[in-house]
Amino acid sequence: MALHKDFPESPHAILDPAIRWFPADEALRESSAEKLMPPLVPQLRRKVKEWRDSGYVGATDASKALLNWWFNTPHLLPKADGTMAEFQYYFAQREALETIIYLYDVVAVRDKFDLMRFDGSGAVSAGMFDETWRRFVVKMATGAGKTKVMSLVLAWSFYHKLYEPESELARNFLVIAPNIIVLDRIYKDFQGLRIFFEDPVIPDNGVNGRNWRDDFQLTVHRQDEVRITRPTGNIFLTNVHRVYAGNDIPPSPDDDDTMDYFLGKRPSGATTDSKVDLGMIVRDIDELTVLNDEAHHIHDPRMAWFKSIEDIHNRLKQKGAALSLQVDVTATPKHNNGAIFVQTVSDYPLVEAISQNVVKHPVLPDAASRAKLVERKSAKFTEKYADYLNLGVIEWRKAYSEHEKMDKKAILFVMTDDTRNCDDVKTYLEGNYPDLKDAVLVIHTKANGEISESTSGKSKEELDKLREQANTIDGFDSPYKAIISVMVLKEGWDVKNVTTIVGLRAYSAKSNILPEQTLGRGLRKMYPGGIEEYVSVVGTNAFMDFVESIQAEGVVLERKPMGEGTEAKTPLVVEIDKENSKKDLDALDIEIPVLTPRIYREYKNLSDLDVSALGHQRVLYLQFSEEEQREIVFKDITTGEVTHTTFLDTAGIADYRSVLGYFTQTIMKDLRLVSGYDVLYAKVKAFVQDELFGRPVDLESPNTLRNLSELTATKTLLDTFKRAINALTVQDKGDAEIRDRIKLRDTRPFVAKDQGYLMPKKSVFNRIIGDSHFELVFASFLENCDDVLSYAKNYLAVHFKLDYVNRDGDISNYYPDFFVKLSAKRIAVVETKGQADLDVPLKMQRLRQWCEDINRVQTDIQYDFVYVDQESFEKYRPASFRQLIDCFKEYREATQ
Structure with a gap:
């Protein structure tokens, strides 16, 4: 059941259906395949791949334009430091949109019978579909970007209806959140249409001859603020409870029982809080698309959510229309018996998300660490589980110390079995661990993971404050470092900084909680990019058995030593080695001048x-x-x-x-x-x-x-213009002056991929990480050179780069590999290469020019450069840096 050996590391890589995860164990296939693999997905993946490879043949012009804009057009977005970075959607997000558009545009799916033709299991029947309208479910692991998928579906539906005369889609949208926390999160992204313009959702004006940005006219209406302003162009963002039709009343902080206001289902008591009748809204519009976030709560046709959407659909039918489309997004689209919703058309399972570092890796104590945990005989909850709590705190403390270097706050999350014990754990943690004094936030949850405030009778202001505290716990402005709940905050509490989960109870079948929902509170990543991150999971035997059941879905749970004296379960942190008393950082430091750019x-x-x-x-x-x-x-x-x-x-x-x-x-x-x-x-x-x-x-x-469209014509046109424009606009100023100075010991800590490294004695850094094996070999060589005082890898965090003109005539940036300090008056900049690329001579010419410039504008330190290729290094085997310079003198002279 392991992932295919060719499964790619990058979440942006296009995944061939042949290498996707599936339950290969035949025993599991026979007994519980319906709980592991959505029945429509395997065949749909193959069909969508064929369609993608064809260039989206059969899609409408609007759909093609959007698909090519989103997934085949380079997008450069500004970073916080003012530079630009390329943005790409994850393939999971791409595949979800492609599948939905394929089903609508090409297959022309209208109902369950059209979907059933993609069943490869032979087990799907019409009775498994409760709805009579067009409904698609997207299954994506927690943290894989479901909100982005919703934004893309919304934009596609809007433009399809606007630009395609025969479109049955809609320009009005009912976006349903399961609770107030999720509602707040979606509103933050949708307010002012922020996500649509900050992400490359909306094409530039002029693409395919359309004014996309000018035409994207939408108004966001939130909860009771819903007001009709025009017949189209409305996003109705509301809590699921406000969708209930008839006498189903949403919860209010003014109710006698406020247990459902924060995160729960509707109460049976009366309230006057609701000002919105969505049935009335539907009577005023002629088109509607429904988007459900965290949609695993909507599986029972007897529930009010289903009847309300059905009512909306029927009202539209009375006017000669229909509900255009319903798209549900969730990590766990499963019924109470564990079976996956048959409407699921796209699946990015947790095992794939972990493999591609889209989410954190769950880590459990190894057998030796777990054997040390004893469940003590005591009537007092915290005495009974003291070992588990202590191990959780130890692991959290180590993570906190490492992440704090990166200005990130690690969060401890403890799950108990009832509200009384929840309060007991808070008292225990704050009384026994000084760093948790007044730093523990308690949220009482009910048996199914939804928030309960029934015993406290909190006012609206108190509940709003509690919700704010739960949502902002990641930041250092919040005093809280740990959160305690009964079981798990089931959905919506999507903070990123949970590094340690402690589970002190088993799960009952009636709770309908799934292992991925339990782990989900700690899966979201803290750092961008492909850095491996971890969430440590500690708990009772019953809790761990429950968590380990997720292995049936292919998830590999790493097991590592835990407790005092073991390594923190965090990404590699590269920092100045201030704690090493054997290092003289002043002597090891290297100063690099920063010149004004020559190329512009x-x-x-x-x-x-x-x-x-x-x-x-x-x-x-x-x-x-x-x-x-x-x-x-x-x-x-x-x-x-x-x-x-x-x-x-x-x-x-x-x-x-x-x-x-x-x-x-x-x-x-x-x-x-x-x-x-x-x-x-x-x-x-x-x-x-x-x-x-x-x-x-x-x-x-x-x-x-x-x-x-012929490749020769396309290449000639693009290359000719780029070469001509570069020749016209790229200039060399011809001189440079010192703008700033970089001292390596001022470099801020940063996280790195888990790769090979050495612990240097001659560097201000605690680790030298090699982007290649040869870089580690060369670093080891520098360690052993008697004529080298110190050296350092030129990490991106150092912020030293040179502008140069690449072989295409364009301006690019070049980051040399190493700085080497030979004496207080002499520093060498070294470029290493395992395999030379075509730009190497141009980079070396620029590096030589930089050395000449810096030696001209200052004379305190002599700067020099060396180019070292792996083949020659292995041939000459220099024993000192002086010998290295002599060996590679020929190449240096070639660049003169």
Whole structure:
């Protein structure tokens, strides 16, 4: 049941259905396959792959444009430090959208009978579907980005209805949250349409000839603030309890029993708090799409949620319409008996999310550590489980110490069996551990994990404060470091900093709690990127048996030594080795001057480009058949992936403007040009019309567009323009001056991937991490060189980089590998390479130039450089740094 050996590490990699996880144990397949694999998913994955590989043949123009914008267009977004970084959606998010769009556009799914054709198990029957409308369920592991999927579905439905004349989708949206905490989280993302513009959800104006951003007119209505302002363009964001029809009344803080206000189902008592009748809203609109977050709570057709959505659907039918679409997103779409919802069309299981470091890795005590835990004979809860609590605190303390270096606060999460013992644990922790004094937050939950405040009679203000405390516990502004609850906060409490879970009870079947929901409170990651993170899970035997049952779903639970003297279960932290008394950090420190950039882009008027003198090789103009001209597919010139598709319209006329716009935008994105679209578009148009091919061409002809989609034409156009624009705009200032100085000992701590490293004696850092094995070999060489005083890896956190002109003529950044201090007056910058790339000579020329510049503007320290390739290093085997310089003198002279 292990993952396939070729399963990729990157969550962005396109996953072949053949390597996806599935319950390979035949015994499990026969006894509980329906609990492990959604029956429609295997066949849908294969069909969607074929469709993706075809360039989305059969999808509408709007759908294709969005899919290509989201998943085949590079997106550069600003980072907190002012730089730009490429943004990509996870493949799980991509596959979810592709599957939904495939089912709607290509298969034309209307009801359960259309979905049932994808059943590969033979076990699905019509009786398993309760709804009569179009409903899709997306299964994604906690922390894998379900809210992003909701935002993409919403945008797709909106534009499909707006741009496609025959569309049955909607521009009104009912977004349902299961409780107030989830509602607050979604509102934070949707308020002001923030997520749609901060993420690359909305295409730029001009893509495929549409004004996407101008046309995206939507208003968010929250809870009782729901007001109809227009017949379309509404997002109704509401708690699930406000959807209840008829006499089902939502909870209120003014109720006699407030147990359901914070996170619970509706009470039976009366209230006057609700001002919203969504049935009334539906009577005023003609189109609606429903999006359900944390949708595992909605599986019973007898419940009010189902009857309310059914009522909405029926009211729309009375007006000749229907509920356009219902999309549910959840990590655990399971019935009380554990069977997965048959409506599940896309699945990104926890085992895959852990493997790709999208979520934390659960870690359990190894056998030796667990054997030391004794359940004592005592009537007092905290005395009985003192060993478990103590081990949890020890593990949390180690994690807290490491994460604190990164300005992150680790959170301890303890689950008990009733409210009395919950309070007992709080008193015990605060009384026995000084660092937890006044730092423990208690939230009482009911048997099924929902919040209970029935015994406290808290006011609305107190409940709002409690909710705020639970939501903000991650930050250092919050005094709380631990949270105690009865069982588990079932859904919505999605803080990222839980590093340790202590479970002091078993789970009963009636609770309907699943292992992934238990672990889910600690799965969300604290750091971006592919860094491995961990959540330590400690508990009673009954609790651990429950957690370990998740292994049936392929999840590998790591087991490591825990307790005093063991390593913290945290990512690798690289920091200045201040705790090492054997190191003289002043002597080991290295100072690197920072010069002003030499290379810059002078944004001259692009009108200076002469398209008749670009020096390119003209492309042969081919004649294609009418069938070949019908669909025009553009592919990435390096990866071969489909990036843009255009079609003949119903009149048989192809729109060349969207194709030329695509080329213009690609050039601007690749060169990071922030303005000049209109001028560049005109240049591209003139170039294609008169210069690209062996003769002038008619842009209105579909044969011309078909020629443009040929790889030779695409590559010639893009490469020619990028080369010409770089030649026009990239300049070398010719001089430089010292702008700042970097002292390595001022480098802030940072986390790194769990990879090979050595513990250096001659560096200010506590670890030297190698991005390759050769880097570790070279670091070990420096450790043993008698003529090396100190050295350091040039980590990104050091912030030393050189601008240079790469082989494409574009401005790029280069990060040399090592700094080596040979004396107080001499420092060498070293570049190592296992396998040389084409830019190495250009990088070395820039490094030599930097050394000349710095030695000219200051004379206190002499700076030099060395290039070391692995093959030559292994051949010469230098015994000292002086010998290294002599051995590689030939290459140094070649760069003069």
